[in-house]
Amino acid sequence: MTQSHLANAANNPTTDGLPRVAYARGSYLFDVDGKRYLDGSGGPAVYCLGHAHPEVNEALRIQNEKVAHAYRYHFTSDASDQLQAIITERTGGHFRQMVFVSSGSEAVESCLKIALQYHAARGETARRRFISRRRSWHGNTLGALSVSDFKTRREAYEGSLLDVSFVSSANAYRPLEGVAPDQLAAHLAVELEAEILRVGPETVAAFIFEPVVGAAGGVVPAPQGYAKAVQAVCRRHGVLVIGDEVMCGSGRTGTWRALEQDGVVPDIMSVAKGLAGGYVPLGAALYADAIHDALVAAHGGVQTGHTFTGHTTACAAGVAVQTIIERDGLLDHVLKRGARLRDDLRAALSDMPEVGDIRGRGYFIGIEIVADPDTKRPFDPDLMVHAVIGRRALEKGLICYPCTGNVGGTAGDTIILAPPYNASEEELEESVATLAGAVRETVARARTT
Ligand SMILES: Cc1ncc(COP(=O)(O)O)c(C=O)c1O
Numbered sequence: 388m389t390q391s392h393l394a395n396a397a398n399n400p401t402t403d404g405l406p407r408v409a410y411a412r413g414s415y416l417f418d419v420d421g422k423r424y425l426d427g428s429g430g431p432a433v434y435c436l437g438h439a440h441p442e443v444n445e446a447l448r449i450q451n452e453k454v455a456h457a458y459r460y461h462f463t464s465d466a467s468d469q470l471q472a473i474i475t476e477r478t479g480g481h482f483r484q485m486v487f488v489s490s491g492s493e494a495v496e497s498c499l500k501i502a503l504q505y506h507a508a509r510g511e512t513a514r515r516r517f518i519s520r521r522r523s524w525h526g527n528t529l530g531a532l533s534v535s536d537f538k539t540r541r542e543a544y545e546g547s548l549l550d551v552s553f554v555s556s557a558n559a560y561r562p563l564e565g566v567a568p569d570q571l572a573a574h575l576a577v578e579l580e581a582e583i584l585r586v587g588p589e590t591v592a593a594f595i596f597e598p599v600v601g602a603a604g605g606v607v608p609a610p611q612g613y614a615k616a617v618q619a620v621c622r623r624h625g626v627l628v629i630g631d632e633v634m635c636g637s638g639r640t641g642t643w644r645a646l647e648q649d650g651v652v653p654d655i656m657s658v659a660k661g662l663a664g665g666y667v668p669l670g671a672a673l674y675a676d677a678i679h680d681a682l683v684a685a686h687g688g689v690q691t692g693h694t695f696t697g698h699t700t701a702c703a704a705g706v707a708v709q710t711i712i713e714r715d716g717l718l719d720h721v722l723k724r725g726a727r728l729r730d731d732l733r734a735a736l737s738d739m740p741e742v743g744d745i746r747g748r749g750y751f752i753g754i755e756i757v758a759d760p761d762t763k764r765p766f767d768p769d770l771m772v773h774a775v776i777g778r779r780a781l782e783k784g785l786i787c788y789p790c791t792g793n794v795g796g797t798a799g800d801t802i803i804l805a806p807p808y809n810a811s812e813e814e815l816e817e818s819v820a821t822l823a824g825a826v827r828e829t830v831a832r833a834r835t836t
Pocket residue numbers: 431490491492493495524525526527597601602631632633634635659660
């Protein structure tokens with residue numbers, strides 16, 4: 388496996404050197420040579436119930452035997468109605484309206500379009516602009532890419548992307564210069580309001596943010612009070628709030644919505660990865676009743692969706708995954724065990740000053756490596772410390788998710804750990820020990836380079 392594969396897996400168009408998967412069971416994948424890999428990151432935080440869960444596979448088999456896909460304009464289905472009811476219930480009744488899609492990017496794209504349609508429906512047709520944040524990732528379709536600040540993934544498309552405003556990221560480990568960490572949330576709210584006023588509130592459709600940043604930051608939870616403060620600003624100016632929970636949602640942080648822990652309900656939100664746990668591609672854009680009412684009054688309903696919207700077997704997978712998570716009390720487990728998992732990692736790496744920060748919520752954990760813990764200066768990007776850690780971990784049989792770009796878009800080294808919610812104690816311990824070994828060996832070498 389090459390370093391560039393691990394550096395930027397989502398960007399790399401080649402598959403040269405990758406192991407060839409044969410099968411997977413629970414938290415482990417096996418390649419065709421019989422090598423075993425513990426899935427410590429669920430790809431990018433997808434496989435919340437591990438692989439080949441017998442109950443999920445059985446639900447898929449049953450649905451496929453009945454009907455795999457009935458087109459949404461011809462039929463409703465038990466599977467999509469049940470999943471809708473589950474999502475409404477898991478979101479505390481806040482989201483009864485939704486569009487099912489087949490990926491996180493489509494979910495975000497739908498959220499953006501729902502915001503635009505809402506303003507158009509109310510006659511505010513000048514509200515076309517989105518505001519997003521630095522160091523963010525919202526997806527690969529043109530709209531979702533436009534609101535993403537991920538330099539290497541945008542570069543080839545610059546010039547064709549939407550004109551989007553970007554405000555500062557909310558990173559307590561790397562607060563803005565001259566801003567104390569406890570002042571960060573208030574400072575960023577002021578910055579957002581200033582940008583809304585600068586471009587004209589009447590032109591702004593929505594503010595989109597990841598409640599816990601994923602790949603673009605290496606798991607960065609918003610500081611305390613941030614989500615409430617930015618929501619208040621948006622409310623003052625009629626700007627919708629879109630919470631992108633594609634990676635951090637569906638229970639990954641230990642609550643079904645990540646923003647639940649911030650006491651905030653956005654107007655629109657996206658979910659995907661963990662919704663059907665990777666058994667079938669599935670995402671959704673969820674939106675408030677007030678938005679739905681405006682869309683119905685003006686246009687008869689929401690005007691977005693795809694051929695595979697509400698795909699019957701995908702919805703059946705979502706029902707099975709979410710039913711098992713609830714039945715087995717996995718979110719409470721993720722919340723509590725996640726805090727201990729971060730402590731375990733801290734303990735295992737306590738002798739490594741270069742481990743600058745271990746952060747996250749639930750089973751969504753980021754480890755940031757720095758060259759200098761006092762100044763937080765990252766290692767030379769050419770060393771690709773994150774990628775080397777990823778490669779060493781893989782050699783040792785652990786899949787983690789190495790990321791870069793968290794410092795200035797091109798530098799920084801972070802590793803994401805996002806195990807299945809039902810991983811065993813032994814598997815979690817193995818993840819910690821293997822990852823700590825890979826970090827230790829890589830950083831010891833980087834020190835002397
Ligand atoms: C927060 C967030 N939004 C959107 C996306 C895009 O999802 P997908 O890759 O399924 O299109 C991702 C993918 O990593 C993500 O992390």
